[in-house]
Amino acid sequence: MRKWLPLTAVCLGAFMLLVDVTIVTVALPDMSADMHTGFAGLQWVMDVYALALAALLLGAGSLADRIGRRRVYLIGLGLFAAASLACGLATGPAELIAFRAVQGIGGAAMFATTMALLSASYQGRDRGVAFGVWGAVNGAAAAAGPIIGGLLTENFGWRWIFFINLPVSALAVYVTLKAVAESRNPHAERLDLPGMATFTAGAAAVTYAVIRGGENGWGSPTTLGLLGLGAAAFAAFVLVELRSTRPMLDLSLFRSRTFVAVMAAGLLLSGAAFSYLMYVSLWLQSAEGMSPVGAGLVLLPLSAAGFVVAAVAGRLLHGVPPRLTIGGGLLLIGLGALLQAWMLDAGDGWTALVPGLLVTGVGVGAATPALAATAMGAVAPARAGMAGGALNTARQLGTALGIAVLGAVFHAGLRSGLGEGGRGLAEPLASGGAGQVLAEAPAGAAREALTGLVEAAFASGLRETFLVSAAMGLAGALAVFLLLRGGAPAAAAPLPRPRTKSTGAHGPAGAQAVRN
Secondary structure, three states: OHHHHHHHHHHHHHHHHHHHHHOOHHHHHHHHHHHOOOHHHHHHHHHHHHHHHHHHHHHHHHHHHHHOHHHHHHHHHHHHHHHHHHHHHOOOHHHHHHHHHHHHHHHHHHHHHHHHHHHHHOOHHHHHHHHHHHHHHHHHHHHHHHHHHHHHHHHHOOOHHHHOHHHHHHHHHHHHHHHOOOOOOOOOOOOOHHHHHHHHHHHHHHHHHHHHHHHHOOOOHHHHHHHHHHHHHHHHHHHHHHHOOOOOOOHHHHHOHHHHHHHHHHHHHHHHHHOOHHHHHHHHHHHOOOOHHHHHHHHHHHHHHHHHHHHHHHHHOOOOOHHHHHHHHHHHHHHHHHHHHHHOOOOOOHHHOHHHHHHHHHHHHHHHHHHHHHHHHOOOHHHHHHHHHHHHHHHHHHHHHHHHHHHHHHHHHHHHHHOHHHHHHHHHHHOOOHHHHHHOOOOOHHHHHHHHHHHHHHHHHHHHHHHHHHHHHHHHHHHHHHHOOOOOOOOOOOOOOOOOOOOOOOOHHHHHHHHO
16 A cells, blocks of 8 residues: 555645635635625635636746656645645734735645656556546545535634644645655756746736726726736736747647637636636525535535546546537536526525536536546647646636636626615625624514515626626637537647757757656
8 A cells, every 4th residue: 555655645735725726615704704804805815826826837847847846745735734824823814815825826836746746656557546546536625625614614613724734734744755756857947937927917917907897997097007917917928938948838839729729618617617606605604594514515516516427427428529528518517507597586595506506517527527638639748748737727717817707797796786775785795794784684674675685686696697607608618619620639839949958859848748
């Protein structure tokens, strides 16, 4: 059994960092009440973690190639544990958001090295078993996050969703030091720091702009300025990558229609399938009066269906063109969101969501396994590591942007459902304060009328949120059906680059091959 200790070390870290994407979802109402945080603050608690993961994944992989994969993984574990402790001890929303960002930095260091560590630790049949277990653990993490979060929040308080990471991190560090050998790319070159900086600035500015747009209006100077800053940063990123002899992301990969389709699918899948869960949880706990565990169980059909379908998709869908599995999966995700929008009405309970959540989960399970394989097949083998990192980046960025976009839609839907007379209630309702608002209302007809207004407002906000989620899923399906063709995808042709001593067998492509 000693030979499986490296797999254990990697799976402990992967499970922990992926659980923390969703574990916060069911704790948000308690956080809001305890820290007196507004709706934008709750969005950032969720968003900043995914944003840090998205912004730093590719850069962390390059750093690991240079200084050692095990070393970067251990640094990530240490940062993640320290940030988890700080999150649990935070006394205000600004502190919590800042330390969630540090958690995301640690998570990026861990996530970027897991596949390389497994590749270096196992060969042949054992490698296949290791990647199979690792994939199952990743799927289980998504299913377990809301349940674990609910149990900890309900029985010990929301701070324990962070404190629980400390013993798991300590165990992962111990097993890693004991069983995982160091590996690196001896030909790795300098980091693409300008690329990392411009990409991070662009992603952060656009996300912040969408959140502020929902609060202050899309025509406000702040919103327009942030959007302009984001556009300028992304333009700078493109210029930096085109001129670099060692780019963080080789933009010639986007010459492949297949690669473009996979990136669009990864971005839109995460935004459409998972980003609205935060707002569903707020409704279930604040308006429907459910416990954190109950809210976690309501969300379970999506993640459980995704886990089960993904586990069998590789065998049952073997040989099916990725155009059908990925495009069909995104189509189901869009239809699942439409089903939730159609079935939910004022006064309806959580059961109205279950059929749509199940359909969405089936779509996630059908599309996800094919995404990674298709990304690998869309590029030359030497660039597989870069393609995999780009796909993971797209998925995390999709979550971050999805939370921001759907938050603006949800808040606008609440205001619309409340009407002119109740606009002042939008912020407390969006922040999980529906229970307090109703408790403070006088008993009798006035409270009944307010209850009906709150139910109508949440139904309005969630319906609009589901409709936008459906549009994202259907847009992703359309992109896949238009761009992907049957048969094996062609590898992207490289753009011409200046000849330097670093290019060749161990240049940008060669280093990615070693990493993977």
